[in-house]
Amino acid sequence: MDKKKYTPSIFIRGESVNLIALDEDLIDNSNWYKWFNDEKTNINTRYHVYPNTRELQKEFFKNNIKNDSSKIQLGIYHVHDEILIGVISLNNIDNFNKNCEFSAMLGESKYQVLKYYLEAARLIITHGFKSLGMQRIYSGTINREINDIVCRMLEFKSEGIKRSAIFKDGNFHNIYTHSILQTEFLSSKKYNQK
Numbered sequence: 001m002d003k004k005k006y007t008p009s010i011f012i013r014g015e016s017v018n019l020i021a022l023d024e025d026l027i028d029n030s031n032w033y034k035w036f037n038d039e040k041t042n043i044n045t046r047y048h049v050y051p052n053t054r055e056l057q058k059e060f061f062k063n064n065i066k067n068d069s070s071k072i073q074l075g076i077y078h079v080h081d082e083i084l085i086g087v088i089s090l091n092n093i094d095n096f097n098k099n100c101e102f103s104a105m106l107g108e109s110k111y112q113v114l115k116y117y118l119e120a121a122r123l124i125i126t127h128g129f130k131s132l133g134m135q136r137i138y139s140g141t142i143n144r145e146i147n148d149i150v151c152r153m154l155e156f157k158s159e160g161i162k163r164s165a166i167f168k169d170g171n172f173h174n175i176y177t178h179s180i181l182q183t184e185f186l187s188s189k190k191y192n193q194k
Contacts, residue, residue: 006030008077008084012123017116019074019088019123022065024058026075030084033057035107044143045105046166070094072127076104076120078111085111088120090128090137098135100128118153122191125154129185138179142166147176155188156180 006029008020026032033054035041042048065073073089086106093100104121106112128134139156141147150156156178164172185191 008075010077011074012127014079014119014123016079017085017120017123018077018079019120019127020077020084022061022073022075022087024061026084027054027057027061030075031107032075032084032087035086035105038107038109041105041107041109041112044141044146046168049168072124072132074124076106076116078116083108083111085116086120088124090124090132090134093132093134095132098133100132100134100137102128102137102139114149114153121154125180125185126191129182135182136179137185138177140175140177142168142173142175144176147178151178153190154180155184155190157184 006025008018009023010018011021012019033052033056036047036052039048065071070093071089071091072093073087075084076086076088077083078085085108086104088104089102091101091103102121102125104117106117125137128137138159139150140162141150147158151158157180159177159179162175162177165175166173
């Protein structure tokens with residue numbers, strides 16, 4: 001029996017990548033669950049502490065993506081190669097204070113390229129401000145270089161350091177925090193060019 005070709009449900013269209021709705025079929029038709037087992041991919045994440053399986057990914061999808069109204073998590077889908085290359089999300093959506101947290105992961109090693117990360121990030125950040133009406137989108141990383149890239153390329157502003165906030169690989173790590181406000185987003189040429 002021939003395997004049916006996966007057709008993604010596109011939520012936000014981009015040039016090199018589309019942001020697609022995540023579903024259980026993607027767990028069976030991609031390497032999504034395997035990314036969390038890759039030490040190199042997770043060097044700057046909170047993951048790679050417990051092994052992940054297809055079944056655990058399905059359980060996580062049901063409990064933490066499908067039924068979580070405080071999160072929009074989407075797949076990063078390569079337009080030309082038609083492959084899921086990562087996931088991106090707006091988490092902890094606070095509709096009263098109009099704040100949410102941005103996070104992203106490029107899981108496929110061949111596609112761990114800044115170009116794809118930046119395009120996907122701009123797409124979801126634009127959605128957060130224009131569609132959700134957020135006032136502030138924030139993020140953080142244990143890697144100072146990533147913090148600098150986010151601030152320079154996505155126009156986030158550095159907010160400070162959460163000292164010894166993450167335990168990973170036998171050591172405590174600082175989290176470098178940053179955010180972008182709606183006024184900064186609206187005046188940015190990087191987000192508002194046509």
